[in-house]
Amino acid sequence: MNSKTRDAILSHQTSIIDYWLEEVSKFRSEDNLQSITNKVYENTNREFVDKLFLTVQNGKDDIYKDLILYAERLIQLGWPLNYITRGLQAFRKVTVETLSKAEENYSKSIEFFQEIENWIDEIVNILVNEYSGSWENTVFLQKMALKELSAPLIPVFEKISVMPLIGTIDTERAKLIMENLLEGVIEHRAEVVLIDITGVPVVDTMVAHHIIQASEAVRLVGAKCILVGIRPEIAQTIVNLGIDLGRFPTKSTLKKGIETALQLTKREIIEISEQGGITYENSNP
Missing domain, CATH: 1.10.490.10 (Globins)
Incomplete structure (x- = not known):
């Protein structure tokens, strides 16, 4: 100036x-x-x-x-x-x-x-x-922070891990879920992985496809996958869309999924009357 x-x-x-x-x-x-x-x-x-x-x-x-x-x-x-x-x-x-x-x-x-x-x-x-x-x-x-927190694989018992999913699942996030699943299965030596979709608002064909791919990838590295959190409206949507989720077990709640996972790893939940609580133990001596 x-x-x-x-x-x-x-x-x-x-x-x-x-x-x-x-x-x-x-x-x-x-x-x-x-x-x-x-x-x-x-x-x-x-x-x-x-x-x-x-x-x-x-x-x-x-x-x-x-x-x-x-x-x-x-x-x-x-x-x-x-x-x-x-x-x-x-x-x-x-x-x-x-x-x-x-x-x-x-x-x-x-x-x-x-x-x-x-x-x-x-x-x-x-x-x-x-x-x-x-x-x-x-x-x-x-x-980056959301990515790190969006698909964690959490070990809850020996050989059993849970991946809680919250929010919508797009292609980019599905890729992250797949990577975390495979890395977590190896790191935690998981034999059973529970994918919890309780927090996923909508399960359409694309979301179901990503979940099926993730479960197949887990199977290929020697672990089993259980899908939990199937709400009635989600079940109805899956049926109406003709989506086949018969390749792996599905449960309505995380609790039922964990019970199944314990059975798959040869353990079971038993009640201890003296303590008024529950625990789990190996079913085989």
């Missing part, structure tokens, strides 16, 4: 700020800003506009330093990107209108408008890139 435009902007700083604060206050009624208190909103507006004028007074190095730190703070506080973009659009408009009225020479200068455009565009690019990069990184980390 040339010195003439910079001096003009700074000389009318108070008028531009007052006008901009009036304009940006109109955004307050939007739903995505309703959770922010009036005091916090006003203080943030003031800080935002002060940062914008710092980019005029200082050089490029300070533009990146101050604005990136400011954007990072807004992201951490949960402010929407829309606040930044609309605020900068309003600031562009306010600056042009204020200087056009106050400086007659500027109202006819193409160079003046180009200077303002370049100044605001640079700020927009810095803040939008910071927001985009931060959200992409956050989404990536959350996605």
